[in-house]
Amino acid sequence: MIVGAGFGGLFATKALKNAPVDVTLINGTAYHLFQPLLYQVATGILSEGEIAPPIREILKRQDNAKVLLGTVTEIDPEARTVTAVAPGTSYTVPYDSLIVAAGASQSYFGNDAFAEHAPGMKSIDDALELRGRIFGAFELAELETDPAAIERWLTFVVVGAGPTGVEMAGQIAELAHRHLPGQYRNIDPKHARIILIDALDTVLSSFGDHLSTKALRQLHTMGVEVELGTKVVDVDETGIEVETRNGRQRIESMTKIWAAGVAAPSLSTQLAKATGASTDRAGRLEVEPDCTVPGHPEIFAIGDMMSLNRLPGVAQVAIQSGRHAAGQIKKRLAGEATGQPFKYFDKGSMATISRFSAVASVGKLHFSGIVGWLMWLAVHLLYLVGFKNRVTAVLHWFVSFIGRGRSERVATFQQVFARRALQEYRQHLP
Amino acid sequence: MIVGAGFGGLFATKALKNAPVDVTLINGTAYHLFQPLLYQVATGILSEGEIAPPIREILKRQDNAKVLLGTVTEIDPEARTVTAVAPGTSYTVPYDSLIVAAGASQSYFGNDAFAEHAPGMKSIDDALELRGRIFGAFELAELETDPAAIERWLTFVVVGAGPTGVEMAGQIAELAHRHLPGQYRNIDPKHARIILIDALDTVLSSFGDHLSTKALRQLHTMGVEVELGTKVVDVDETGIEVETRNGRQRIESMTKIWAAGVAAPSLSTQLAKATGASTDRAGRLEVEPDCTVPGHPEIFAIGDMMSLNRLPGVAQVAIQSGRHAAGQIKKRLAGEATGQPFKYFDKGSMATISRFSAVASVGKLHFSGIVGWLMWLAVHLLYLVGFKNRVTAVLHWFVSFIGRGRSERVATFQQVFARRALQEYRQHLP
Structure with missing residues (x-):
């Protein structure tokens, strides 16, 4: 059972592709979100579809993976079940091993x-x-x-x-x-x-x-x-x-x-209470060196949800810890020794500042300007190419970086008016 | 003054490009909507940005055109003013000539x-x-x-x-x-x-x-x-x-x-009351043969808002009547005779049924299957090419028609939950 289809949960699922397991991946939306490009959706460069491919399309050919829509509200480590809600329904499903990868929310x-x-x-x-x-x-x-x-x-x-x-x-x-x-x-x-x-x-x-x-x-x-x-x-x-x-x-x-700021989701607090685990200041679960929750070798908390060695809340930590958790599960099933500590390999970090200008740090090397920007472009292209149909994203970048257009500028009436309505509505609730 | 930036209002504005006039175009959204392709947004083929280019980007180089965001709530034919509302504000602007092209709503x-x-x-x-x-x-x-x-x-x-x-x-x-x-x-x-x-x-x-x-x-x-x-x-x-x-x-x-079904917007009723004009069963304004409102040669009602010769509610009627109204205004300013009746040239109609299959009727000629579909493709490409940046739409079509992907499948939480909240909220309103 994997909770969350962000970088951590998705890569953990993929790492279990050829393992003798049945994977159930539960996520609150039907899509995986490429969060580092959200700012491009907000500023009219990309469409939301371009950074949010449907999870079940990504996992179409992974026969041992099942995708369920649902926001997990409770984990019961004794009964080994997970409870989730979806529009108009809620359900509880059992698990043998659990990877919790529900990410972080705004603080x-x-x-x-x-x-x-x-x-x-x-x-x-x-x-x-x-x-x-x-x-x-x-x-x-x-x-x-x-x-x-x-x-x-x-x-x-x-x-x-x-x-x-x-x-x-x-x-x-x-x-x-x-x-x-x-x-x-x-x-x-x-x-x-x-x-x-x-x-x-x-x-x-x-x-x-x-x-x-x-x-x-x-x-x-x-x-x-x-x-x-x-x-x-x-x-x-x-x-x-x-x-x-x-x-x-x-x-x-x-x-x-x-x-x-970022903070761990409420699920982190719930799981901490249920297992007796500690949380850090940001609400993240303090895990063992192998990413498991103390006393529960069958539960892994990864990515933004785990507090371990002061690792930063970046995509690479989530991806690598997801793969680590999947690897541990495969080892256990193969009867091999488990409990190996998670080792993070820092591939560096980067940020675009404008078109043709970015900063990137890789180990002790620093890049900036056009060189940094080309690195940014290469890394993001490489990642997006992993998903089909991302060709249009490249085209939108071309249009936006070379030309003067911003083609995705639509705001719905709902966005303009619903927020206030929702707020006032909440005040009327008991 | 042009009310509405659909096919009618937008083409009327463009037709006034080189005329000695100041055009103010008021629309309830910041974008022109290519309505015939809405079903492709609903079924995940295109992004909303691809069928809704920003009006002010389309008219960027037309110096005599000004675009204002606002939903027109009232036309005062005596004072010759138009009143509109936008989020958090409302305003009234005067006009000399008025083209009303507010389209139709669902019935x-x-x-x-x-x-x-x-x-x-x-x-x-x-x-x-x-x-x-x-x-x-x-x-x-x-x-x-x-x-x-x-x-x-x-x-x-x-x-x-x-x-x-x-x-x-x-x-x-x-x-x-x-x-x-x-x-x-x-x-x-x-x-x-x-x-x-x-x-x-x-x-x-x-x-x-x-x-x-x-x-x-x-x-x-x-x-x-x-x-x-x-x-x-x-x-x-x-x-x-x-x-x-x-x-x-x-x-x-x-x-x-x-x-x-379609029905004329409430603005049609308001304008009918204010001018004494009649409306047909669908609420559309019964106009003179030259598309003007009876007794008001300075007010044109066009497209889906006009009732004239049982013309259908299609894009071509809106486009051609918009151009006709602009032409009449230009003639009046040039001191030429006006009052020429609007003549609709039926370019035919078409509908896609599946990929590679469409039906099209042009005059007495009928096309279907792949021939009809190629005609559909050509017409839509031709139209979309008029707007910059529509290249990605073609790519999305390619992906969707040739491949098996539907890349625009995102639904927001707001869409999933806001509708019900809005409804319940309305019940609490006085």
Whole structure:
């Protein structure tokens, strides 16, 4: 039984392809999500289908794998069952071995009320919501006559200067300064302000000083205002309050994007309670060196859900720990010794800042500019090619990087109006 | 002032490109919608961006055109102003000449309660809603163990055997019988039933007997059950009640699609009241032969909003009447005589039934099978090529027609859960 079809769960499933097992993969959506490209859906480069291939299409030829739609709400380690809900139904299924790979959700560091005004970047819903807000901001600015209101619509604040925040800020800057000019008659998108905020003193702090500095310089060149050592104190509909070295300050902005923290999902807390395992500050399960939950050699927690050796929450950790868990299960079935510790091989990290410019760190090597960007392109092409039909993504990149178009700009009425309705609706619930 | 950026409004705007006028184009969404391909978004072939290019990108180089986001709620023919609402705002703008091209909305023939259980096919929201329901039906069937429940999930009912209904039924059949098999472990998508219902005795009745018969035969070959002379009496969550020659009958089905009637939008009623114009049974404005509203030579009603010579509600009528209205305005400004009647040139009609098979009627000529399909492809390519970036649509077609993939299958959580929330929310409103 594998819970979650993100990088960890999907690669664990694939690693069990020729093993003498029946794999059941449960996921809350029918698709695998290529999360590192969510910002491209939010900024109109790719369609949601291009980064979210159907899980059962990926596993079509893996006869020992069954895919079930469902959000797992409870794991019972004694009965060895998993309970999940799907629209209009719920079900419980038994397991022999369990790999829990439910990923991470957005964290607002205790200020969950911020979510309404500053959506995160974790799901397709988030990306489409942000797409509607970003393009909608320019549409609504065009309708305004009051200069202060126009400025408020044309000010975009991105919170968090990790890879997601940097990529998002860079793409909004490209959108405003390169793609949209010439399409409006009342406003000039070139006047848009893009502000990137982080509590730390560097951008991309995990990339090391050299690349941080390069990235910061590139962001400045693109017209992104970077405010470091700046903490978010409050977020509301029309702006954001921050605490800087010079005191408290308010930024008027209709569009705020939260790319700051991650937290383990509620399933992690439930599993910890049920097994007596500890969790770290972010709510992740503290696992044994072999990724199993203490006292339960049949339960693995992997990827963003596990707390182990301070490993970062990146795709490669999820993929490799998923493969490790699958390997351990295969060994046990073959009667071989198990319990080998998970060893992470750091393949490096990378972030695009604009077209033709990225930073990448591989071991002790650092790349930036066009070289870094070509590496980014190669890695992402290589990954996407693993799924059929991703050819159109390449075409959309071509159109977006070479030309001036952004072809995926649709926001539905539902996105525009449903969020508020849902909020008000919740207030009416008992 | 042009209200609506569908085929009529967009082509009227383009026809005024070199005229000495300032054009303001108001539309409820930021995109032009290529409605004839909505069924391809609903069935996972195309992304929504591919059939909905941003209006302001299309008109980027037309300096005399300004695009405003807004749903027009009122036209005041005395003050010569138009009032529109956009999220969080509303505004009123004056006009000298007005072209009203607000299209048509779905009609449930007085049974608006059907809409909840049988969404229509008029907007991107509709198409994405249906996409979520169609692919979701297979996901939820896979979770069921009760054979009756599985059958209910795998029965799809399409109401209305015009081009939209025929294309929709054909695509669901292709999906179930060709694309999805092999991806499920509990169910066999090949067992899905696709039922096409119409109150008339033929499919594609406007295409003539010869093509109707060919289309019917092709639908049968594809495994679509066609129930003609069958009226819908009731629709609920789990099924649909119909009245046939043999009496009343219930079809158990979770997924119903309404492709039956159209009605003029509420704006048509408002304008009729304000100008004293008459409307026909479908609520369309009865216009003068030159497409103007009686007594108001400065107001044109075109496309699906006008009732004139029993013209059909097709894209070509909208395009040609839009160009006619623009031509009349240009003549008036040049001091030439106006009032020439609108002459519709019927370029023919076509509908795809499956890949490689379509029916097309051009004047007295009839085409079907692969010849009809190649004509369909040529016409749609020609049209889409008019917009940049539509290259990916061609690729998606290639993938879908030649291969077995359907790459755009994403449904958001919002689509799955928001509809019900919105409905319950409305009940709480005063």
